[in-house]
Amino acid sequence: MTKSMQIKNNQLYLGKFPLSDLVRKYQTPLMVFDWAHIRERMNEFTEYTKSSLFSTRLVYASKAFLAPYFCVLMKEAGWWIDATSGGDLYIIEQSGFPLSRVVFHGNNKSTEELKVAVTKGVGIIVVDHIEELRKIVQLATQYRSEVNTMLRINPGIEAHTHYYIQTSLLSSKFGLSIEDAQGLEEIMQIYLHNPMVRLLGFHAHIGSQIIDVKPFVACARQMLEFSHHTEKLYHYPLRHLNLGGGFGIRYTDEEIDYGRLLSLLLNEINANLLSLSYQLDALYFEPGRAIVGEAGTTLYTVDYVKSIWGGKKYLFIDGGMTDNIRTALYQAKYRVANVNTAVSEKMIIADVVGKCCESGDIIAQDVEIPFPDQGDVLAVFSTGAYCYPMAMNYNGALRPAVIVVDGDQIEEVCRRETYQDLEKLFTKK
Numbered sequence: 001m002t003k004s005m006q007i008k009n010n011q012l013y014l015g016k017f018p019l020s021d022l023v024r025k026y027q028t029p030l031m032v033f034d035w036a037h038i039r040e041r042m043n044e045f046t047e048y049t050k051s052s053l054f055s056t057r058l059v060y061a062s063k064a065f066l067a068p069y070f071c072v073l074m075k076e077a078g079w080w081i082d083a084t085s086g087g088d089l090y091i092i093e094q095s096g097f098p099l100s101r102v103v104f105h106g107n108n109k110s111t112e113e114l115k116v117a118v119t120k121g122v123g124i125i126v127v128d129h130i131e132e133l134r135k136i137v138q139l140a141t142q143y144r145s146e147v148n149t150m151l152r153i154n155p156g157i158e159a160h161t162h163y164y165i166q167t168s169l170l171s172s173k174f175g176l177s178i179e180d181a182q183g184l185e186e187i188m189q190i191y192l193h194n195p196m197v198r199l200l201g202f203h204a205h206i207g208s209q210i211i212d213v214k215p216f217v218a219c220a221r222q223m224l225e226f227s228h229h230t231e232k233l234y235h236y237p238l239r240h241l242n243l244g245g246g247f248g249i250r251y252t253d254e255e256i257d258y259g260r261l262l263s264l265l266l267n268e269i270n271a272n273l274l275s276l277s278y279q280l281d282a283l284y285f286e287p288g289r290a291i292v293g294e295a296g297t298t299l300y301t302v303d304y305v306k307s308i309w310g311g312k313k314y315l316f317i318d319g320g321m322t323d324n325i326r327t328a329l330y331q332a333k334y335r336v337a338n339v340n341t342a343v344s345e346k347m348i349i350a351d352v353v354g355k356c357c358e359s360g361d362i363i364a365q366d367v368e369i370p371f372p373d374q375g376d377v378l379a380v381f382s383t384g385a386y387c388y389p390m391a392m393n394y395n396g397a398l399r400p401a402v403i404v405v406d407g408d409q410i411e412e413v414c415r416r417e418t419y420q421d422l423e424k425l426f427t428k429k
């Protein structure tokens with residue numbers, strides 16, 4: 001459950017609102033964010049990543065969930081935001097968030113996207129490879145713009161998580177391998193000869209849903225040594241370091257103490273800086289999932305309970321892989337609750353499945369919950385990250401509405417898609 005959720009009268013509430021009331025007003029599928037939960041998590045990151053040796057820059061990884069409303073929160077909190085495409089840059093800019101506080105990622109940024117970044121003064125472009133750097137130099141020269149960059153390094157650290165969300169194995173498509181001294185030499189020569197494009201330092205991101213501090217510590221150590229070594233080798237100041245995101249959340253039974261994890265990591269970074277006599281000006285973290293993941297809950301209506309021959313049971317819901325593909329993609333696991341009946345003696349063990357023509361259209365398997373009546377609402381917890389941004393229109397599905405509950409206030413931050421939205425892109429004959 002999220003920070004403001006509670007059970008009252010055997011029903012699930014978010015603050016003072018029964019979730020069933022929210023559903024009556026906004027329908028299902030519905031994504032609900034608990035703003036207090038997001039604020040608490042942001043405060044924890046702010047509090048536990050401070051150091052007396054450098055300033056910390058917290059960058060919200062907007063790929064987890066991007067909406068203008070969230071950009072405003074980040075702006076007010078003094079955070080940065082990361083972007084991965086021209087589309088992200090556009091949404092972020094339109095929200096009034098300063099592009100000077102944006103970190104621009106991507107392994108294949110188009111010339112048009114780079115031109116926008118260079119000419120509109122995006123804070124930092126994270127360079128993936130040498131050809132991209134050449135293009136940035138060309139654009140910086142053409143538009144007489146100074147550009148700040150970081151170089152993405154693949155430190156080859158294996159974080160213990162699902163293979164598809166590991167990004168840092170040495171065979172990864174992202175960045176320059178930490179072992180590639182020749183590649184680094186060629187890249188550094190470009191920086192040394194083109195002062196319009198500055199290399200602030202290196203970036204690494206070792207995976208996602210990491211709940212153990214060890215891979216973070218290993219990455220930090222390796223990146224600090226590498227940065228320090230490169231600075232000395234090329235007599236080029238490398239005073240910024242970006243250690244990416246990847247902080248895990250509670251989906252089912254994970255236990256994460258962010259204060260403890262971040263304090264351990266920061267102690268390790270401080271100790272390494274002192275032992276290397278390396279002066280860092282700014283350290284960046286890019287949490288996405290950890291900020292919004294647990295705060296988001298998806299609500300679905302149970303249209304039917306189906307028992308098949310052999311006894312297996314299905315709960316048919318009015319959404320599925322079209323608003324949450326994580327189970328189909330990564331075999332993600334979720335906790336599920338019956339919003340209308342929190343506790344009951346009459347239980348069911350069933351798979352929660354969507355309405356697509358795909359056997360893999362599953363949200364959660366073998367969940368045990370109070371037996372739902374037709375029309376009851378299910379809450380699927382920890383769906384705030386990487387669900388809505390991957391939503392799609394397969395089988396003519398409509399993207400759900402998204403609301404934020406902040407104390408007594410409810411804000412609809414994304415409206416529900418309509419059939420007219422679906423039609424808009426097509427040419428009529």
Ligand SMILES: Cc1ncc(COP(=O)(O)O)c(C=O)c1O
Nearest residue numbers: 061205208245246286287288289
């Ligand atoms: C470069 C980079 N930074 C940050 C993140 C955010 O990761 P998470 O949401 O796991 O914190 C990602 C996720 O893929 C990423 O690729």
